[in-house]
Amino acid sequence: MSSKNKAIVEAKQAAVADIVSKLNDAKSVVVVSYSGLTVEQVTELRKQCREQDSQYCVLKNRLVKIALDEKGITGMDDLLNGPNAFVFSMKDEVTAPKIISEFIEKNKLESLKVTGGIMSGKAADAATMNKLAKMPSREQLLGRLVGSMSNSYASFVRVVENYRKQKAGEE
Secondary structure, three states, X not given: OOHHHHHHHHHHHHHHHHHHHHHHHOOEEEEEEOOOOOXXXXXXXXXXXXXXXXXXXXXXXXXXXXXXXXXXXXOOHHHOOOOEEEEEEXXXXXXXXXXXXXXXXHHOOOOOEEEEEEEOOEEEEHHHHHHHHHOOOHHHHHHHHHHHHHHHHHHHHHHHHHHHHHHHOOO
């Protein structure tokens, strides 16, 4: 094997290792078909992803397939055709789908389309990824939990205080 071919093979192996690393770190991955996006739109989308601890990457489908095989993730062969981008969500499962969904809605795009993804180490269809996009984020869910808990505690304190006043004859 010539040194040029050897360098190419090593570069591809490094790229696959990088994809495997991203797959290991990601809470979810969204696969999007992006044909027709302008450079400005891609730049804005990458910026929004970075701000939300996600990564928007255009990767070679063949290398992604090899990485998926290494991870034992099946059922994505149909998605790995044509120009695809992969959005790796490092924070939680809903961040990447939410970013893509909101970006499509805000810019009224037909050139960017969710085709599927990966969640919990398994292939997911576009419908599943779109459902994830509509779910509240982890922070929103925690906020709701704290809010409902504080309302419960406040109600309990009022009941106890009213009971105390009633027993003390303050009413």
